[in-house]
Amino acid sequence: MRARAVTVSESDPGRPEPTAAGGDPAEDEENSVALRVEALIIGAERQYTPFQAARAAGVPLDLASRFWRAMGFPDVGQARALTEADVLALRRLAGLVEAGLLSESMAVQVARSTGQTTARLADWQIDSFLEGLTEPPEPGMTRSEVAYPLVELLLPELQEFLVYVWRRQLAAATGRVVQAQDDAEMVDRRLAIGFADLVGFTRLTRRLEEEQLGELVEAFETTAADQIAAEGGRLIKTLGDEVLFAADDPGLAADIGLRLVETLGDDPMMPELRVGIAFGTVTTRMGDVFGNTVNLASRLTSIAPKDMVLVDGVMREELTGAGLAPQSEKAADTADGRSAGYRFALQPLYQRPVRGLGIIEPWLLSRRGETS
Structure with missing residues (x-):
């Protein structure tokens, strides 16, 4: 089968684990590369079920599930699909609620607005330039073979630029809040x-x-x-x-x-x-x-x-x-x-x-x- 470009949606936590020995070797290899790229991007490997991740973060499972769905990710049952990065994100968001800086409903809104915005950004980045960049440069090479080193090179620069643009936009929005006459x-x-x-x-x-x-x-x-x-x-x-x-x-x-x-x-x-x-x-x-x-x-x-x-x-x-x-x-x-x-x-x-x-x-x- 023809290997496909690795995207965030294709390597989401709802994707099945690589097949056991005896499956299609090409598909096994593709799943393996997809998981490697996912670990590279997230910065951690899958090791937790949702219950284990919620417990490690000190967050009730129902609240963790609300955060997860608000960010736009599917329910994964009891698969070991979550990482240490997911635990840390849950802990931070719940910590803002615990400290009284955000209400629970506001924290869910933060998760939803961030998830919706970044999902579109990720899709655009894949569709607009990563898909073209991962076109195999030589006959016989697959997209999977090109994707990992490319993501490894681009990820730090894209991350820094994303944070810069977000800070700029946040500064502009904060300026409008400061200049407002009242809350209404x-x-x-x-x-x-x-x-x-x-x-x-x-x-x-x-x-x-x-x-x-x-x-x-x-x-x-x-x-x-x-x-x-x-x-x-x-x-x-x-x-x-x-x-x-x-x-x-x-x-x-x-x-x-x-x-x-x-x-x-x-x-x-x-x-x-x-x-x-x-x-x-x-x-x-x-x-x-x-x-x-x-x-x-x-x-x-x-x-x-x-x-x-x-x-x-x-x-x-x-x-x-x-x-x-x-x-x-x-x-x-x-x-x-x-x-x-x-x-x-x-x-x-x-x-x-x-x-x-x-x-x-x-x-x-x-x-x-x-x-x-």
């Missing part, structure tokens, strides 16, 4: 929320080959993420043909929306884009955002013209109140006929009812000089 502001905050959506993506999925579609989605997500970060916004999540972003400042959000349309519009291989932005109170939880403002931004995106940005009435008021856009085009000119120096132009569109949100007032956003 950290849960229910006033933000500009934007969606950017590729037009006709469903039709593209039927027309393009899988590899071409994957390359298009990756190019879209990469470009959008770069532009959002460069302008000072935050990428909340990507949904294939759509990205969700947030910004504390309405002017930043307006710049992001317009920059996305401008940048992606210059790519002849990219479909048209439509963007919707709303400003208002947003509930934040585990890195995601919820509430009517998010729903409104999504609705604005669905009705936005191709390669255009729509904003709601509150966003328009924020931009005009900050002197970034005029109350009307008539107000945009000074007495001598010259522009008053506004950055954005806003054109009213017909009000329309939206299910669940009532009557909305969309405004077409552009840069000054792009509209009459």
Whole structure:
């Protein structure tokens, strides 16, 4: 059988132990290499059942199981699938609860949010570059033979870089907490929320080959993420043909929306884009955002013209109140006929009812000089 690239999911604790003597030698060898790579990455070998790991960590088995499932790993019964590293992680997380720094439910949330984030990161790293790097360089070699020395070289550097990026992101998030006026502001905050959506993506999925579609989605997500970060916004999540972003400042959000349309519009291989932005109170939880403002931004995106940005009435008021856009085009000119120096132009569109949100007032956003 053809050896496969070793991934975290393929060497998870739910994988059976190598077969006993008399099984398929090739499969035995593949399982053996997978376990060696797993031990290299985790830094310890399997030796504990879940019960033994929980006891060694001094954590009740039901709580240890909750932590384990929250991190995204399957139940393994009574297999010896856990390591000393798993015991240490349980002990640390439970220690935060015991010290009163985290409640039990909060500790489970920490495990879940960390597991979800790093699972996607690990999958991306395997799919995007490790799979290509483990392509056998010579005939007769297997991926398994290439994987171990490659992981051995990359692991320390990737680990250091991951910790660096996490510390940077944690510092930025902590800064927002420190600047908040009160606790309520950290849960229910006033933000500009934007969606950017590729037009006709469903039709593209039927027309393009899988590899071409994957390359298009990756190019879209990469470009959008770069532009959002460069302008000072935050990428909340990507949904294939759509990205969700947030910004504390309405002017930043307006710049992001317009920059996305401008940048992606210059790519002849990219479909048209439509963007919707709303400003208002947003509930934040585990890195995601919820509430009517998010729903409104999504609705604005669905009705936005191709390669255009729509904003709601509150966003328009924020931009005009900050002197970034005029109350009307008539107000945009000074007495001598010259522009008053506004950055954005806003054109009213017909009000329309939206299910669940009532009557909305969309405004077409552009840069000054792009509209009459």
